[in-house]
Amino acid sequence: DVKVTQSSRYLVKRTGEKVFLECVQDMDHENMFWYRQDPGLGLRLIYFSYDVKMKEKGDIPEGYSVSREKKERFSLILESASTNQTSMYLCASSLPQARAETQYFGPGTRLLVL
């Protein structure tokens, strides 16, 4: 079974702090994704990566950056956390689109910015 793990289940940070959310997958997937989940809005794509050191902006990249130095690890960075970034953050991974399309999700990190 594919396993996607996220570094924290719950996180509390203060406004202005730099926040790192880590995601690791163990199935050698090329694609990795970061979403945020908010009530009534579903999942919105922040960034995705289809290879090491490659990244693409999703629908809501403002205020976020990402890093993918190794294939198995995809980090989401909040450069200066703000209260409107309080949310549930979900990481996912998948094989390239042409071979398989299912995304596998981690358990999520619930971030509270005070």
Add this chain to the structure above:
Amino acid sequence: GDSVTQMEGPVTLSEEAFLTINCTYTATGYPSLFWYVQYPGEGLQLLLKATKADDKGSNKGFEATYRKETTSFHLEKGSVQVSDSAVYFCALSDRNFNKFYFGSGTKLNVKP
């Protein structure tokens, strides 16, 4: 652009009732369609999928049929259980751009 619209919740049913959660989509190409489920405190899990028109995805008693003519992928189950209480997300996969588009989610509450 591509998008998914699903019925708003919450949906509250009694155990053994019939379930339908509506999902319609807009896509320029020929997407694959998915239903994901999120149990309380967990991430999303794939429930079922269909990759081309008229395909039927099924799993754990849930079914959905890819209807190109109505651009729909409605989720159905003949007899729900309390353990089916969760949030259900409809999604499509854009084959060209490695992106998924998710609906807003429908919360299902099943009462004993």
